[in-house]
Amino acid sequence: MIELTRLNGETFTLNALYIQQIQSFPDTTITLTNGELIVVQEKETEVIRKTVNFYKEINVLGFRKGLEGQ
Structure with a gap:
């Protein structure tokens, strides 16, 4: 989930999988x-x-934690 802000200043959380x-x-x-x-x-x-x-956090892209940049 990612936190975003509407134009009126209201914050909300969006499930980025639906983008x-x-x-x-x-x-x-x-x-x-x-x-x-x-x-x-x-x-x-x-x-x-x-x-x-977010994708990295839930491992959607196949990243292994601690191995980024290697």
Whole structure:
């Protein structure tokens, strides 16, 4: 799960496994696998960083803990 901020300042937690697409229009817009659109304050690169970190945490990408960078 990743924590994000809506344009109105409200924070929420999103299950990053449901992210299909991230775009900047210039606001960062996240398209979920169910077609729902979410606009957030974070930059596109920040959402990507948080998503990759989440994937690493739950081992979706096959990373082994302690072996990153080797």
